[in-house]
Amino acid sequence: MKNLTATARVAWYAIVSGANDYWAIFTLKSWIFGWCVRMISQVSFFALIGKLLQSDAQTQFFLIGNAVVVAAQAALFAMNMTTAERGNGTLSLLLASPSRPVVVFAARGVYVMADGVFSALLGLFILGPAFGLHFPFPRVLLVIPLTLLVGLSAYAFSTFLAGVIIKRRETTGLIVNSTYVTLMALCGVNVPVSFYPSWLAWISRCLPLTNGLEAIRDVVKGGAWSSVGAHAGAELLVLSVWLSLALATFGIFMRAGQRDGSLDYAS
């Protein structure tokens, strides 16, 4: 119990510290006219492809997929926080402290993920009506926890990747950007999972986003509850696996870095 309280306290401080970082980067004005405009444009960019294809069904497919992907994308951006610890010279202090670094890292970027989930929902509910998407009320409210589930799942995946690249800080930008575009390509965002060859569909189902996105599509188009539940359950399973992997391997990657001295101060 004492350990649990201590871990919760460390996680809380990490969240507060990360949130303060975030508001140092963004003011309300730059969030609205910078990030928000970008996010709305990103979703519109893909939804407009449906207009090019002269298909309302495709437009709405792209719109839902590319709105929800914003939650996963932001969760991947959280990877930058991990390497920021190195850049700031605080990583070694963190290693020397008695708490587990993975707790700090897993909590440090939660606000980015939360912002991503909020942005995704904002994009979906602002642009949906503009592109003729009808939201069935009240079942559409289920989209909110499902988007959060997608965000958490991608965040667990992001934390795992953060451990993998902890020794290669200079590659963070490359990994973050390549990963999010790969998720856009492989997770049924712009084409249904059934379009992929079966081996790729299997990989797709093991990645965050794919199953949660299908659950969200089912909710919006009025699919069976059993299908919504199955997809949501699969996303929950994917989240658990990536989180377990992150918790199990983060320490190993860190210790490897400590052994070979690659976890330097502010490289």
Place this chain on the structure above:
Amino acid sequence: MRAFLAGARIQLSFFRAYPDALIPFFTAPMFSVIFQMIFKHAGRQDLTGYAAVAPVFIALWWMALFNSGWTITIERWNGTIEMLVAAPSSFAAVIFGRITTTTLAGVVSFGETWIVARLFGTTIHIEHGWAFLATIVVTLAAMAGTALAMASLFVLARNAVTFSNSASFPFYVLGGILVPVSLLPHWVRPISSIVFLSWSADLLRAGLRSTPIHDFGFRLGMVGFLGACGLGVGAWAMHVILRRVRGTGELGTT
């Protein structure tokens, strides 16, 4: 010219040292895969030319925005800008050498995205070779001019750095790099017409079609004109920056 080439050489070294500079070479083929999948799934093989052109603009714009746009800012962060300005060679020539190298490197994405198209069983035919080539050359020049404007403006306006992180997709939409501007709402089209990407993307797509290209000279001229406007703004802003910081002695700190 020597300063220009020195700038080009140092930029090539940066590519080797900082993998982030290579991000577009990884993301452009993936965007190409996404667009190819979309059109293949929709049974619209006639649009695969669009899918081959758009990722090139994404790569070039990324290069202009993040690699070139941050050129001067990073010189300041590294503490090297004072030496660069104090050196007898032209500061603008060195910066422009770096920006030109970055822009030219973006051409690699042409090859990448067209290889992806081949993997999807599509061959891209260029129906108007000279027009296509001329558009590429003028587009690259316009991109370099715009990048210089960004590099200077990011120094003049601190907030611009935050906004630079968000200036990708808004310009992809306004520039009609995948979906033509004619499909955008009417009120957006006047804004698009002052974004050189919109003229350039339309011309490159026209170069892939067998139908004649109308008003080619005027449209190409617009790409060049808007790029020259960017260059003019960039040169003016750089002049202002150098005059201001030399006067205040705050070259590395403003």
